[in-house]
Amino acid sequence: MALALLFIILFALLIAGAPVAVALGVASLTYTLIEGVPSMVVLHRMVGGIDSFPLIAVPFFIMAGHLMNTSGITTKIFTFSRAAVGWMHGGLGHVNVGASVIFAGMSGAAVADAGGLGNIEIKAMREAGYDTDFSVGITAASSTIGPIIPPSLPLVVYGVIADTSIGRLFAAGLIPGLLMAFSLMIMVAYYSRIRKYPRDDRFRFDVFFRTLWAALLPLLTPVIIVGGILFGIFTPTESAIAAVAYALFLGLFVYRTLDWRRVLRVSMDTVETTASVMMIVATSTIFAWILTANQVAEVFASGLLDLTENKTAILLLMMLIVLVIGCFMETIAAITILTPVLLPVALSVGVDPVHFGIILILNLMIGLLTPPVGMVLYVLSKVSAVPFERCVVATAPFLIPLISVLLLLTFVPELTLWLPSLIYK
Structure with a gap:
């Protein structure tokens, strides 16, 4: 009875529009009151859920993304991408994807990509004669690359849980991220041919090297982060601190586009975003503990295995569940709720937890492009002054390459696991 009430309250609050942290907290606390769980145990579980060294990376990756946007580094990235691939048919569409790949190595968040690069990209594409729907659609789709290519905020949260x-x-995220970019560029090429979108000027080596030089220091950010991890200079958590320090160095001393007032404002924005993420993690810890205590994951796994023991069918069912939930729930909240339930099922059919993490995050990234939640769509609707409903329609065709990559990664795990197995022997 208490367990049923837990889910009824949770979904009722979510449907009513309550914040995810509030819905999780109220539902979980109601259950503990009915079951007579001491309040100190609840508080201990909440504190324990966020008392994790890897979670220190969360505020620093958030701050690094804010600093990159505020200091104007995104403009340099876009200009370099334009010089590198703008000469192709539908050049600015390819630039859009390329800039997202580069920015992914700095921020690790889709919303930061959409908010930072989105305004620059859509404005440039409109001025060059591209359809607004195409501009919004490719900008939304390319922003989902951010949380797949390292560093990645959702992967940090998944790794902890x-x-x-x-x-x-x-x-594991590097090859899947590049596959996403390649598939989106194929889509851009297709649209460019049938709609006869323009190229930029022909490729010029002098422009390429000039913009490369201007963007060289920002382009070193992913090299510093990923290289530092691979060579053992710092841990993934410490890499987030290195990203913030480097972004501050560029903004304050190299480009001088930041001042301490802006840094303070960025810090306040980071605190606000981090607080919401940590509240979700803390309340979801109680929720996950209740599920574990009631063996919900085991019952769910048993139910799926009773339906079929076929690995392919189980993976498809799980991906369908994640896709549906991703349409209604924010990414971090979905990770914290779904991982304790679905991971045991994945392990029971022989799926590597690293492989499962990548396909889970990619699936949830697709959810960022679908109503009713669709955080990326809301951000782009704001920066482009395009109605939300029109953003949904504009993005829909670009779900095809993303879902195709998701299916490919799901059933060819070597694409995900080859690089980590090579590096971490």
């Missing part, structure tokens, strides 16, 4: 190496997760 699943007790899986964050370094291996970061390594």
